[in-house]
Amino acid sequence: MSTSPDETFETATASAASGTPAAPEAAESSDGGLAGPAAPAQPAPAVDVQDLPGGLEAALEAVLMVADSPVPTERLAAAVDLPVTDVSAALAGLAAEYRGEGGGRPRGFELREGAEGWRVYSSRAHADVVARLVLEGQSARLSQAALETLAVIAYRQPVTRGQVSAVRGVNVDGVVRTLLARGLVAEVGQDPLTGATLFGTTGEFLDRMGWQSLDELPPLAPHLPGIDALDALTDEHR
Template identity: 60%
Template sequence: MNQAGDGQEHSAAGTSSELAAVEAVLMVVEEPVTPAELAAAVDIPEHRVQVILDELKAEADGTAGGRERGYELREIAGGWRYYSRLRYAEQVSAFVLGGQTSRLSQAALETLAVIAYRQPVSRSSVAAIRGVNVDGVVRTLVQRGLLDTAGTDPVTGATLYVTTGEFLERLGLDSLEDLPKLSPHLPGVEDLEENVESSA
């Protein structure tokens, strides 16, 4: 039932001003933000924020009756954030990078992959798998925010490395459980891991 005189449209999620407030915060965040953080920012209950997030996602995807937008609302690394739609990545990259690239080198990608699947892991273990020194590459990945340290190996005292939330965000993953399984793509990978561990 319409409440005359309040000057606001109501939806199942809440008032249009609540929707707009959540949307405004999402527009300025630099990393995914949780429903609890959004609830605190706009001063409405967290359960209503979750409904609003679903509604905003449907609006961006065009499933709420409008057109599909060039951006989408994604749940990434435990939080929510607006991103440009993946199919327009080439156009966005051309604009943002001005024709230049900031892609990782092949060596960095290979090192990052090893750490992603074997973390926490030391540089020496990664070097044993790749067959080359990875000290410089690991430093670069740490500087870019894709890797972080996670204590030391109790036996060797070597620093252990893990991937970060930034890594998940860049890949569009919610957790490490979403990484593709290696075995179907790399037959014999289990044997390789056993050989590496026995030679360590």
Template identity: 60%
Template sequence: MSEPAGLDLKPALEAMLMVVDEPATEEHLARLLERPRRQVADALRELADEYTAQGRGFELRFVAGGWRFYTRAAYAPAVERLVLDGQTARLTQAALETLAVVAYRQPVSRSRVSAVRGVNCDGVMRTLLQRGLVEEAGTEPETGAILYRTTNYFLERMGLRGLDELPELAPFLPEAEAIEAETQEGVPSFDPDAPDAPGGQDADD
């Protein structure tokens, strides 16, 4: 069996990136292949440029701190037909809106998300948690409410290197504190295992 250091670098990188389930960092790939990180980084960028120049249906992108293969955007209609045929894989409008509030206000409590959207978000938050797009991020000192933030998987799915690449939409989101000040009662605490409450809540199933 050949030692990693004896393998051709670019084909080795291609083979490894074909099986990763999340972006692989240059440091990790370099350690596994027993090569200098700079050599691996240069090879990855060369591969990415080669795929673009050849007009391949896939591309190699640096996302969420690592490298991973993605289908090229121009061929999205074909991929969507394959992936979504007979399935309900897309997030609902309610889930997308809730995810946007978390992304721009994070870390944020579920009650503040509900205040911004004006509707109870229990069911939608549960869906986002289950899909790995948001995660718990500690508790709010003043109230003890659980705070939520987006995950690396969110960055990966959105094709972002980091949160600083989010579009400038935050100024259009109303301040949750101002909305909550107008309400007489807080929103019930979020229990991920509790059944959805009837009425006044988004459905995302």
């Protein structure tokens, strides 16, 4: 006996509501009988990237070209179905090749590993050329206020807006919103004493700086005035 579309919809709806999957509808055989449930689709067979043109290196390039954010080595290894050690070595080799090491021609792009993984970037050496194309009529540079605020957050994190304002001596609400919008800082928790939002830098900040961790932040001591200079400043403001 055939089943109407309305009855099929009601059965599926009732099954979903009860948490039990509906049984697949049997297909009608050529002789009018029921032929049983349709076979599930089979997954596509795995492809050996070594058999593809260019091998592993070309496969990694193809994946990285479509990535809109840094990709960890482990995820790339899963994509090409090869050991992490092999993929890591291939990535390092590609990065060196793009830099022109070994007598090759330096490229206009770089492959860099940041805090959140590997990504292809335009070459730093060609930043001015790229800026002429993509920055027409607009400014992508951070203001001096934003740079100073970002520096305070980077060195003092996790830190609240109020603490940053105390260091800079001005209100930083608008600047922090700009840094949040650009993905350079993020909310990382709340101050246990005041309940104020705490801010810290992001993986995007590290990637923009070309670092893999905050341990690469340069030491502040060489940039701080000596005790004599501090005493002089104190005397001036008495």
